[in-house]
Amino acid sequence: METYKLTVNGQPKEVTVNSGTPLLWVLREELKMTGTKYGCGIAACGACTVHLAGVATRSCVVPVSLIGDRPIVTIEGIGQDPVGRLVQDAWVSEDVVQCGYCQSGQIMGAVALLKSTPKPTDANIEESMGGNICRCGTYPRIRQAIKTASRQLK
């Protein structure tokens, strides 16, 4: 067991865990932040997506020991970011969610996309969101919400 200092949503956190523990389980079980979801554990579904130094990252395959001083932003904190808030609002106004379980990851992916590509094409959306599974199949509305948020970006 080792102690790691992390910055999560701007807050300093300290956890003492096995060095191989994935960030996902540090968030969920040590920090009790359950907005980040477990879906597959092999980076194949995107439900666990967080931002690591601004990069959309599958937290289920990143051991805590590799994080270093990179700041972590999760779904619980993304609303403090203007783009994040815009995307969340677009998700609500477009009534995107169904079961909602994948949507933390979808939203984190969409925010990263819009930050790098404020006016994404359908191809950009498919490329960037192409690893996130929504089993309900809300994809048409996810596209719509990304475009809605994009239009509102200043």
Add this chain to the structure above:
Amino acid sequence: MTAAISTANDLLLGRRSFIRASATVAGGMLISLYLDLPLTAQEAGQAKPQTYPPDAFVHINPDGKIIIQVNRLEFGQGVHTSLPMILADEMDADWSHVVAELAPAADVYRDPVYGIQMVGGSGSIAHSFQQYRELGAKTRAMLIAAAADQWKVRANECRTEASVVRGPGGRSATYADLADAAAHMTVPETVPLKNSGDFRLVGKKTRRLDSRPKCNGSLKFGLDLDLPGMKVALVAHPPTFGASPKSVDDKEARSIPGVADIFEIPTVSKGTAVTVVADKFWTAKQARDLLKIEWDFTGVERADSQQLWTKYKELARTPGNVAVASGDDKAMGGIPATNRIVAEYEFPYLAHSPMEPLNTTIRFDGDRAEVWAGSQFQTFDQAAVAEVLALKPDQVTFHTEMAGGGFGRRAVPDSHVQREAAAIAKRFAGTPVKLVWTREDDVQGGYYRPMHVHRVEIGIGADGLPFAWHHVIVGQSITAGTPFTPMTIKNGVDETAVEGTADTHYEIPNFHVSAHHPTVNVPVLWWRSVGHTHNAFVMETLIDELAARAKVDPIAYRRKLLKADAKKLRGALDVMEAKSAAWRTKLSKGHAVGFACHESFGTGVACAVDVSIENKRPKIHRVTVAVDPGLAVNPLTVESQFQAGVAFGVSQLMAKGAITLKDGRVEQRNFDGYTPPYITDAPVAVDVHIVPSAEKPTGCGEPPVPVISPAVVNALSQLTGKRYRTLPLVSV
């Protein structure tokens, strides 16, 4: 604190909790199960009028919040919004004050038609529309009665709007002010319901109540539950259903700090599994990975997909138990071979793979237990936990947790997850234990849509329409051995295997459908739209092939062949044809349009799809769907269910969209081997058009699924000249 309308909360405890069949409506899961009715009434065919205490469904808080209980699981389908809409509308509640809650397991929350507390058969709105209307109207009547009493006026001098009762002389009182007094009013036996023209919420596009917490990470699903002192259990299941450990070496696993215990538990498949209980998921996962188990397969059938295909195809060559035999059985003989089509179809096992992995948390306290689970079958799951813990169902408090999808996977008649969880919790009395199935457990854990072979011989008449149709369906029975058997299995045919074919809306003069249900050591289950998943594919691809052969427009051909009373399908076809006309007439080069129509769970659906081939896969550019669900309670939900449901339906076409077994072991492990559609695979845009209707509402959860895959391959057939009869679509 809750002023509430708290009349005696007669939860009808202590009643019998098993199912009796009373009446059956043809067509798959449209089954009527009645519970607890006096035998005489049942035998007389009279369903006892059910009454529900309004206070079990509605609470008015002093702050004006109106809390409405949802009598079934929310797992994406939207009942957490649409059922409260129905009640709030009749109640004239201010929608902005409404809070929805998922009700725990209790008799009062049983589905009024099925007789158990459940979600299935796309029955939520269909079955609870009237119930929630009456509850809302009764609550409103009691609030008015309270106001009239206070004001010494007649009830009919009062009216209501937005959580306020208004009376003569400008008097008014809020529902919150009246709640205490209303609680003491008599519950009216009957109440007038609104005329549909007076609806304020029903029929209006209404956004979901659960969006915001699902978008900011605050909503707690079952898997997110965290209780003081809670432990997490993972189970090492046998690699073949029904196997047991020969030896278990858990020395290394036990050395992981945080592991509380490792022990064997029975599986529902009559085998034995090994469970690891630890302080956390990650601890349990590491420990489970270190278990060294040698398995004993003695006496266990090792299912193998290749062998099953051979066996099923052989079976399909002879008629099975008869589902339908209409017209002349010998009619085929009169059709020359050149006017016959013989088609053989293959459908693999499919896993549901809801995004939230299966889980259940139980705390066993000796003479009581508490359960937290996202369950489609609360009544069964509660009873199963009780049985394992040697309790009565009413000693088990069962909380319905929000679930991350399900698609049938949380509607398990044998409650295998809850039984495992109970067996584990029994060893940890006083400590809550959360059982988690990892994705691997889910993909490999059985309870799949059964694999099927269909063999169809069609004799085409001189008019180009099918004259004789012999159809043999081979696949495991989903309901055999379950409490549903008396209602679903007739003459040895499981209706859930033949629905969509046996009850086709096409007019075929000489029609013979039969089924074989082999027994295979692989647990099977209903997968969103159940038998329609494969039957609609067979029917709609064959109809398309027949239309092409007759050189008739595929929509016109369907119209010609549909029975006169297939009103919902005719209406849907008309709307689909009109709404897709603009884009269909200017398809891009390399694109083709495919059609399908299918009625399931009482809902008629027609769709047109714009498909091209990209990277050797179908690219679905656009889908136009027309749907007749009767009265659309929440048109926004209907639209969303169809937009997303067709994407779910694409699962059947995915290159890695099959569960296969080799020598008793499932060959796929996770989403890398069994792959649901990603955004690239799903339709880019789906426009949904609701056929206007004032008929009683029917379901929308399952009916989107059957149409999409036949429509897509019908388009592909035009692009490639091939017919597609084997799923998944490994190559185009």
